[in-house]
Amino acid sequence: MRIKADRDVCVGAGQCVLTDPDVFDQGVDDGIVWLLAEVPGPEHEDKVREAVSLCPSGALSIVEE
Amino acid sequence: MTQSQAPELPVDQIPAFPMERTCPFHPPAAYSEIQDGDAPVKVRLTRSGRIAWLITSHDQVRQVLAHPGVSSDRTAPNFPLAVNLDPEEIKNMPKPALIGLDPPEHSVQRRQVITEFTVRRTKDLRPRIQQIVDDAIDDLLAAGKGADLVEHVSLPVPSMVICELLGVPYADHDYFQERTRALLSRDSTIEQGRRALNELGDYFVELLTAKEKNTPDDMLGRLITAGRADGTYDRDELAALARLLLIAGHETTANMISLGTVALLENPEQLAKLKADSGLLPTTVEELLRVFAIADVATSRTALVDMEVGGVLIKAGDGIIASGLAASHDPGVFPEPHAIDVTRSARAHVAFGYGVHQCLGQNLARAELEIAYETLFRRVPGLTLAVPAENLPYKNDAFIYGIHEVPVTW
Numbered sequence: 380m381r382i383k384a385d386r387d388v389c390v391g392a393g394q395c396v397l398t399d400p401d402v403f404d405q406g407v408d409d410g411i412v413w414l415l416a417e418v419p420g421p422e423h424e425d426k427v428r429e430a431v432s433l434c435p436s437g438a439l440s441i442v443e444e
Numbered sequence: 445m446t447q448s449q450a451p452e453l454p455v456d457q458i459p460a461f462p463m464e465r466t467c468p469f470h471p472p473a474a475y476s477e478i479q480d481g482d483a484p485v486k487v488r489l490t491r492s493g494r495i496a497w498l499i500t501s502h503d504q505v506r507q508v509l510a511h512p513g514v515s516s517d518r519t520a521p522n523f524p525l526a527v528n529l530d531p532e533e534i535k536n537m538p539k540p541a542l543i544g545l546d547p548p549e550h551s552v553q554r555r556q557v558i559t560e561f562t563v564r565r566t567k568d569l570r571p572r573i574q575q576i577v578d579d580a581i582d583d584l585l586a587a588g589k590g591a592d593l594v595e596h597v598s599l600p601v602p603s604m605v606i607c608e609l610l611g612v613p614y615a616d617h618d619y620f621q622e623r624t625r626a627l628l629s630r631d632s633t634i635e636q637g638r639r640a641l642n643e644l645g646d647y648f649v650e651l652l653t654a655k656e657k658n659t660p661d662d663m664l665g666r667l668i669t670a671g672r673a674d675g676t677y678d679r680d681e682l683a684a685l686a687r688l689l690l691i692a693g694h695e696t697t698a699n700m701i702s703l704g705t706v707a708l709l710e711n712p713e714q715l716a717k718l719k720a721d722s723g724l725l726p727t728t729v730e731e732l733l734r735v736f737a738i739a740d741v742a743t744s745r746t747a748l749v750d751m752e753v754g755g756v757l758i759k760a761g762d763g764i765i766a767s768g769l770a771a772s773h774d775p776g777v778f779p780e781p782h783a784i785d786v787t788r789s790a791r792a793h794v795a796f797g798y799g800v801h802q803c804l805g806q807n808l809a810r811a812e813l814e815i816a817y818e819t820l821f822r823r824v825p826g827l828t829l830a831v832p833a834e835n836l837p838y839k840n841d842a843f844i845y846g847i848h849e850v851p852v853t854w
Contacts, residue, residue, distance in 0.1 A: 390551075390554055390558070390800050390802065391554070391555075391558035391559075391561070391562065391804075392796075392802045392803070392804075392806060393561075393562055393563040393806070393807050394791075394802075396562075396563040396564075397563055397807070397810075398791075400563075404564075405558075405562040405563060405564065407559070407564075408559065409555065409558065409559060410555075410558030410559040410560075410561070410562045411555075411558065429791075432792070433791060433792065435509075435510070435797070435798050435799055435800070435802035436510075436799065436800050436802075437510060
């Protein structure tokens with residue numbers, strides 16, 4: 380599972396950081412999504428899927444590999 | 445699913461909106477009836493006479509709010525305005541900030557302030573929020589039994605937090621709290637609402653003029669500096685933004701502190717679970733946000749293109765009320781939606797809206813609510829209502845739900 384984060388679409392609500400702070404962060408200078416892991420381990424899969432569904436702007440997606 | 449227009453009803457038979465609540469802790473009963481039909485219905489706004497689609501299903505509310513073909517422009521002819529303004533007056537309305545803008549203007553303005561509200565920044569504010577809450581509870585206890593929770597805790601806490609963040613003198617709180625009340629009350633005349641909005645705008649123009657001289661290290665000072673650096677600084681525009689952040693930053697959280705406290709006191713088995721395990725604070729806050737979804741109609745829009753929602757064709761130009769409250773009580777997503785369950789995973793609620801306008805200050809609100817509930821029930825373990833919950837003055841008269849006054853004892 381690979382995560383795609385569209386930094387142009389993100390509105391910085393922070394829902395993803397709240398869901399899995401080991402995978403998602405917000406840039407210090409712009410507050411926009413920043414991936415700490417593009418291909419997170421299987422233990423993060425449920426959280427990542429939750430973050431994608433909670434993201435209000437549609438900036439996050441999952442690319443199955 | 446086939447597209448169909450809902451049968452055209454004579455205007456006097458179109459259901460009136462807002463709809464009445466029969467229980468202060470539940471959404472209007474009519475929401476569930478509409479939800480059972482699983483399709484948008486037309487409603488007639490009582491004050492403005494405008495007709496709009498009311499959307500109640502979780503799926504459809506999120507679909508509409510995430511749709512690039514909806515607009516938040518309050519000056520659109522069919523926008524579900526709750527008040528009755530003539531077109532000339534609408535043109536003269538003060539310039540909107542954030543909530544009244546569409547992309548790309550909206551994105552530009554939102555990006556100016558995102559860093560002030562990130563999860564990290566909010567975490568850094570927690571020790572200061574804790575102090576503010578502790579001081580407010582000292583004040584409540586000093587006022588004695590029968591004191592009003594709203595006056596001593598619910599309203600001062602978020603007011604002081606947003607004042608410090610923006611760089612607004614807290615000493616002016618009576619001035620902006622009174623005007624916010626006038627602005628959000630359904631009982632205010634159009635003239636009273638407009639005067640309140642203009643006075644708050646003038647207040648910020650004056651405050652910004654003063655801050656331009658020494659650009660202090662607060663949010664407004666930083667925004668002046670950043671705007672000057674890239675040549676975009678516009679005092680009136682920043683005043684409108686500051687006004688919105690101040691209103692949204694204190695009134696909503698204040699109502700949630702009051703409503704959440706009353707709801708927990710009225711559900712002692714849920715309160716006992718929270719007291720036994722403070723690890724339940726985050727889910728408790730999400731559940732209370734979900735149950736009340738106090739800014740229900742803040743998610744009103746106008747369709748810019750034809751769109752099919754729940755088998756109904758919403759035409760370009762139609763007004764839409766995507767109800768955050770109804771969506772957060774959709775039984776398909778939240779089983780037994782009217783029951784308060786502090787262990788529920790409620791984060792899919794629409795209390796903060798959805799789409800590009802989702803609440804900018806949501807993480808600040810979460811921090812304030814967690815700290816307020818935790819501290820209140822820890823420091824005042826015997827807290828009870830001084831009047832029965834059903835007799836409290838709920839804000840059935842306001843655009844943002846809440847309670848005017850909550851006398852408490854201990």
